[in-house]
Structures are given as C-alpha cells and as structure tokens.
Amino acid sequence: MSQSQVVVNPLQEGLRSERAGEPCAMVILGAHGDLTKRKLLPALYALFTQDLLPPGFCVVGLSRTQMTDEQFRTSMEESIHKYASDLKFDNESWERFASCVYYRSANFGSPGGFGELPALLSELETKHGTRGNNVFYCSTSPSLYMSIVDRISESGLGTRKAGTNAPWPRIIVEKPFGTNLETALELDEHIHSAFAESQVFRIDHYLGKETVQNIMVLRFANAIFEPLWNRNHIDHIQITNAETLGVEGRGSYYEEAGNMRDMIQNHMLQLVALTAMEPPISMDAEATRDEKAKVMRAMRPVDLNNIDKYVVRGQYTKGWINGQEVPGYREEKDVSPTSTTETFTALKLYIDNWRWAGVPFYVRSGKRLAKSVTEIAIEFKKAPLKLFAQSFGEDEDAFGPNVLVLNIQPDEGISLKFATKQPGPVTRLRWLSMDFKYGTAFGVRSPSAYERLVHDCIMGDSTLFARTDFVESSWKLISPILDKWQDPDCPPLDEYPSGSWGPESSDRLLGAEGRKWRLL
Ligand SMILES: NC(=O)c1ccc[n+]([C@@H]2O[C@H](COP(=O)([O-])OP(=O)(O)OC[C@H]3O[C@@H](n4cnc5c(N)ncnc54)[C@H](OP(=O)(O)O)[C@@H]3O)[C@@H](O)[C@H]2O)c1
Structure with a gap:
C-alpha cells in the first residue's frame, strides 16, 4: 500500500520518517465484532492517512459471518464515520485504503477452520508485497484464543525458521489474558508453542x-x-x-x-x-x-x-x-x-x-x-503550616497537601496543586492548580491508543505491551x-x-x- 499526496501535520514529520514499519498483512480474527468496528479499522485508516503504514500492507478480516470483501469494506467505512468522527475522512484516500482490505468467513473453533486464509495470504504476499509477514490480531472472546493458536499452527503460519530475512508472524492478544494464574499460564504455554515471546504482543490499551x-x-x-x-x-x-x-x-x-x-x-x-x-x-x-x-x-x-x-x-x-x-x-x-x-x-x-x-x-x-x-x-x-495558622484558624486540614495529578481520561493532562497568597493586605492562603492539557497545549490530534499500539506492533516494538x-x-x-x-x-x-x-x-x-x- 503506498500513500502519496497525504497532508501530514509538520509536527508529525519526524515521527513519520523515523517510524516506517516492515511490510506485513494484518489478519483480524473476529473482524465482525465491536472492537474491530470501534477501534481497529479506524486506527488502521488513521495510520494510513498519516503515511505510517509500511509500503507493503493489507488487512484481512475473519469471522463467522458470511460477507464479501465489498460488504466488509462498506461496513467498515460506516463504522469510521460513526466511531471516529475526529478523523479527517476523504473518499479518495478511503478508496485506496479499502482496496487493500479483504474479508473471509472462518470458524476458529474447528480444525481447518481458517479455510482459504493460507492461500489468500500467499496471494496477497505477491499482490501487496507483504513479504509473508503476518500480524494476527485476536479480537474474539478470550475463550477462542487457544483455538486460534491451533489454527495458526496447523496452517503453518506460526513461528518461522530463524534468519534475518525470514518472514515473521506476530500475535496480538486482547485482554483479559486468562481468568486466573492457572489459566493465564496455560494460555501462555499454548501461545509459546507457536510464537516466541518476542512475537507476542499482549495489548493493554491503557x-x-x-x-x-x-x-x-x-x-x-x-x-x-x-x-x-x-x-x-x-x-x-x-x-x-x-x-x-x-x-x-x-x-x-x-x-x-x-x-x-x-x-x-x-x-x-x-x-x-x-x-x-x-x-x-x-x-x-x-x-x-x-x-x-x-x-x-x-x-x-x-x-x-x-x-x-x-x-x-x-x-x-x-x-x-x-x-x-x-x-x-x-x-x-x-x-x-x-x-x-x-x-x-x-x-x-x-x-x-x-x-x-x-x-x-x-x-x-x-x-x-x-x-x-x-x-x-x-x-x-x-x-x-503553623507559620500561616492565622490564615485558616485551626482547620489546618483544609489546606494541603501538594498533589500532582496525571489525568488519563477524559481530559488528558497534568495538574499540580500548590499554595499561593490571596491578593490583599493580610496573608491568606489559597490552593490553586497549575494545569497542562494535551488537547490545547499542542494543537495536534493525539493518536488513539489503538493507533499507537497497532503501529508499535507493526514496528516490532513491544515496550507498551505486557x-x-x-x-x-x-x-x-x-x-x-x-x-x-x-x-x-x-x-x-x-x-x-x-x-x-x-x-x-x-x-x-x-x-x-x-x-x-x-x-x-
Ligand atoms: N469492544 C471493545 O471496545 C473492547 C475493548 C477492549 C477490549 N476488548 C476485547 O476485545 C475482544 C473482542 O471484543 P469484541 O467486543 O469485539 O467482541 P464481539 O463483538 O463479541 O466480537 C467477537 C467476534 O468474534 C467472532 N467469532 C466468535 N466466535 C467465532 C468462531 N468460532 N469463529 C470465528 N469467529 C468467531 C464473531 O464473529 P461473528 O460476529 O461473525 O459471529 C465476532 O466477529 C474481547 O477479548 C474483548 O474483551 C473489546
């Protein structure tokens, strides 16, 4: 997938040149679900419009529902309008993005359930230049994760031979990762039967x-x-x-x-x-x-x-x-x-x-x-605070302490609470807060959490994964x-x-x- 004539915010230029990922296919397992509609496809389209996807890239959606490529593309376009209204949408870039999006019906629960996926991935390797690298995004109920790993293994799409140019598979696993210590260890062991730890991306969107x-x-x-x-x-x-x-x-x-x-x-x-x-x-x-x-x-x-x-x-x-x-x-x-x-x-x-x-x-x-x-x-x-006792009488509890607050949502930012003197002839203390808000400070749109994490996975950077x-x-x-x-x-x-x-x-x-x- 190549992207030209895209208007990129100058503040993101450095980021863009630094961070061009390797070619790959993003295989979304559970593509008819809520997460794909709300977060994943909008995140991928946002990356595309910022030229942050690798030159050889495509998306393959899989789930039980029967749909054609065209029906899937139309439903994803509707989802972007509905759930990602902050994204600048234009028909021309959407058409180019959508031409690299595919859909197949599959049943992850039964042997052979990937159907024609292996054949499709090799066809797309030639058509889009993905070099045989695949990111498998598990976007289903956690009860299916082990079966998905089985399907990947039986299709020969799991861990490849070592070698710098050998194609790689990666897997992104949604939370919850297990339901207790025992099931988490069991799931881990199963995933490691098909993927090395460096290929496993346990997502925590926070x-x-x-x-x-x-x-x-x-x-x-x-x-x-x-x-x-x-x-x-x-x-x-x-x-x-x-x-x-x-x-x-x-x-x-x-x-x-x-x-x-x-x-x-x-x-x-x-x-x-x-x-x-x-x-x-x-x-x-x-x-x-x-x-x-x-x-x-x-x-x-x-x-x-x-x-x-x-x-x-x-x-x-x-x-x-x-x-x-x-x-x-x-x-x-x-x-x-x-x-x-x-x-x-x-x-x-x-x-x-x-x-x-x-x-x-x-x-x-x-x-x-x-x-x-x-x-x-x-x-x-x-x-x-004894020094200022006359300022607040006996109610010392009403004042302090200093608090540094890191606001994560809804208004991302930082504030520091500290004491100041109220203007006037006597010393009266007031607690004020010094605020920094992401939304106003930089004047650029913050990438969504999924945008950042999906991009990091394509880059092979696991810093933000568990x-x-x-x-x-x-x-x-x-x-x-x-x-x-x-x-x-x-x-x-x-x-x-x-x-x-x-x-x-x-x-x-x-x-x-x-x-x-x-x-x-
Ligand atoms: N939704 C969110 O905002 C959100 C946020 C954070 C984390 N998560 C996590 O993300 C994961 C997915 O959540 P979701 O809300 O998208 O779930 P969902 O709406 O229930 O979607 C599940 C998907 O799995 C497919 N599926 C189910 N059984 C299948 C089978 N045997 N073979 C093939 N496909 C099958 C369904 O296909 P059909 O529809 O075609 O049957 C559907 O596409 C969960 O682990 C959830 O905890 C979700």
Whole structure:
C-alpha cells in the first residue's frame, strides 16, 4: 500500500520518517465484532492517512459471518464515520485504503477452520508485497484464543525458521489474558508453542494513551520530580478509574470477568508499575519492562486473613446518573438476579522496596460511579503550616497537601496543586492548580491508543505491551483474592447506589489511616 499526496501535520514529520514499519498483512480474527468496528479499522485508516503504514500492507478480516470483501469494506467505512468522527475522512484516500482490505468467513473453533486464509495470504504476499509477514490480531472472546493458536499452527503460519530475512508472524492478544494464574499460564504455554515471546504482543490499551506514556517522560526527563518521588516526600498515591457507564449490554462478559479481572489485573496494575518503577537503563522494550516486572515482584501479597483492611468489593444498585434513573447491576440484561460479581473494587497495595516502603497505593475502579474520570494522584507529605495558622484558624486540614495529578481520561493532562497568597493586605492562603492539557497545549490530534499500539506492533516494538512475567505476577497478586472471595467466611460484597462514589467500606479503607479519597 503506498500513500502519496497525504497532508501530514509538520509536527508529525519526524515521527513519520523515523517510524516506517516492515511490510506485513494484518489478519483480524473476529473482524465482525465491536472492537474491530470501534477501534481497529479506524486506527488502521488513521495510520494510513498519516503515511505510517509500511509500503507493503493489507488487512484481512475473519469471522463467522458470511460477507464479501465489498460488504466488509462498506461496513467498515460506516463504522469510521460513526466511531471516529475526529478523523479527517476523504473518499479518495478511503478508496485506496479499502482496496487493500479483504474479508473471509472462518470458524476458529474447528480444525481447518481458517479455510482459504493460507492461500489468500500467499496471494496477497505477491499482490501487496507483504513479504509473508503476518500480524494476527485476536479480537474474539478470550475463550477462542487457544483455538486460534491451533489454527495458526496447523496452517503453518506460526513461528518461522530463524534468519534475518525470514518472514515473521506476530500475535496480538486482547485482554483479559486468562481468568486466573492457572489459566493465564496455560494460555501462555499454548501461545509459546507457536510464537516466541518476542512475537507476542499482549495489548493493554491503557498503555497506548498519551498521558500514560508521558508518565515516564514526566518522571525521567525532568529534574524536579524524581528527587521527590519516594517515601521521604510522598504520603500516598491514589489511582482512580471511575465510569458512569454500567455494563452496556455486555452483562454475560461482565458476569464472568467482574471489575477485578476487567480493570485491576491489567490496566490498574500497569499504572501502579509505571508510577512506581525505577528509571530503566534505556528506552528499549526489555529495559522498561524489566523495571515494571521488578515493581510487581516487590508488591506485597494481600493479607487474606485481614482482607477487609486491604480490599473492598461492591456492586451497584439502582440510582441516578446525570439526572437519569438507572437500573441496578442485578437488573441488567444477562446478569443473574443473585449475582455476586463485583462492579467496584478498591485496594490498598504496598511495594516493599527501598523507594516505596510504607507508602500505600490506593487503587479504585468502578462502574456507575458519580463521574467518568481516570487519574493518578501523587499526594505529597504536608508542609508544616503553623507559620500561616492565622490564615485558616485551626482547620489546618483544609489546606494541603501538594498533589500532582496525571489525568488519563477524559481530559488528558497534568495538574499540580500548590499554595499561593490571596491578593490583599493580610496573608491568606489559597490552593490553586497549575494545569497542562494535551488537547490545547499542542494543537495536534493525539493518536488513539489503538493507533499507537497497532503501529508499535507493526514496528516490532513491544515496550507498551505486557510481558509474560508481568502478567504472571499480576495474577499471583490477584488470584488469591478472587479465591478468597469464594470463601463463605470472607466479608460479603457491599452495595452502592449508582451515581455515588462506591460503597462506604471504600472510604473506611483510607479513613482508618486518617486519609480520604480525593473529591473528583
Ligand atoms: N469492544 C471493545 O471496545 C473492547 C475493548 C477492549 C477490549 N476488548 C476485547 O476485545 C475482544 C473482542 O471484543 P469484541 O467486543 O469485539 O467482541 P464481539 O463483538 O463479541 O466480537 C467477537 C467476534 O468474534 C467472532 N467469532 C466468535 N466466535 C467465532 C468462531 N468460532 N469463529 C470465528 N469467529 C468467531 C464473531 O464473529 P461473528 O460476529 O461473525 O459471529 C465476532 O466477529 C474481547 O477479548 C474483548 O474483551 C473489546
């Protein structure tokens, strides 16, 4: 696929020349699904319009539904209009992109289910110059991942012989990666039967977000933060992922996953690791992932005998969101009326290493909360404020501490809260915040997380993907909690009304130590 006459923002010129990937075919397994429509095809088209796809490239969609190439292209064009309105669409570039998009019906669950895919891929190798390199994107229910690997192996499309010019296969695996430690290890073993670890890209779309990538830049490219980034200056860290949405018709998926598997095991622990990691020796994928893995290894297992002091789980009941009455979780479609699936989790975690000893990391995530927001808040230790006592009387608690907030969504940016003097003849303190917002600061469109990650995979850069040891240690932390929740002696699930900030027990998790969740 070649792209000429494309208007590229000058700010992206450097990026463009630096990052031309190797030719390949992107094979989307589950191409009739929601993720392909909402994220994957828009991301690929966005990369095409920025000239960020390799010169030899094509897309092959596979799923059960019967469709012609033309029908698939039309439905993808409609999806781009519907879900990617921020993209500049023009018919001429779409036609050129669409001429490299193909579709075949397949059944991943049965032997031979890839049908004519191997023949099609070799035809496309000649037609589009893909050099036999294939990226397999698993965009189906996780229960099919092992069968997909079987289909890849039986078609001879898995690991190739070593050699610099030998064609390569890569596989992108969507979350959730396993449902507990045992199934994650089993899946890993199966994938490794057909792919080397360097060919496996476990996607965590949080890592594709600009602010998340900016955590490393903020910490390691600025001299002012890193000296303070430790137990001597930081009181605690709060990481919040709040959604006003409920399960949105995905009740059957959520019943099996729950919030812990859906959000904490992957996205939230990645955010903890990025916030807590040591500086890597280089920006190389392995160096960065080594440091994240060390954080996970230093994470203290939750004391299951006192689980209520470390973990809270909740489930939403009916309530009000943005002036609308919404049903409780148990009233949602495909959800059991007696379900004990958690839609909210809060945890207190400790990282037992030199930098973080004694500093709690409070992590909360939930659905149907009061507001949709994801952020990492670094709360520093308070300055002694006695000097300004007359400014606020006895209510010293009303002031401080300094907080550095990394806003991940919806408004990606950074803010720092600090004390200032209110203008006037007497010294009165005011807390203000210094804000930086991605949307306004650069005046360019930020790439979507999938755009960034799909491109990185085509480039063979796995820095922003989860490595096997990270996944394993995250399950080692989470699996015992999930098992304990099955124990009849375990404190039960707490309810919370939709539109609130979760169950009261979540406030007690911090309150017991004289701290509070931030008001967002
Ligand atoms: N949707 C999102 O926004 C989102 C976000 C983050 C992560 N994810 C993850 O991405 C993955 C895909 O999610 P999704 O929402 O796109 O799922 P989905 O809408 O249910 O789509 C699943 C796809 O798999 C195909 N499929 C199912 N069984 C098949 C079989 N035996 N053989 C061939 N194809 C088969 C379906 O084909 P037919 O329709 O033709 O039957 C469909 O195209 C999941 O792991 C999910 O957790 C999704």
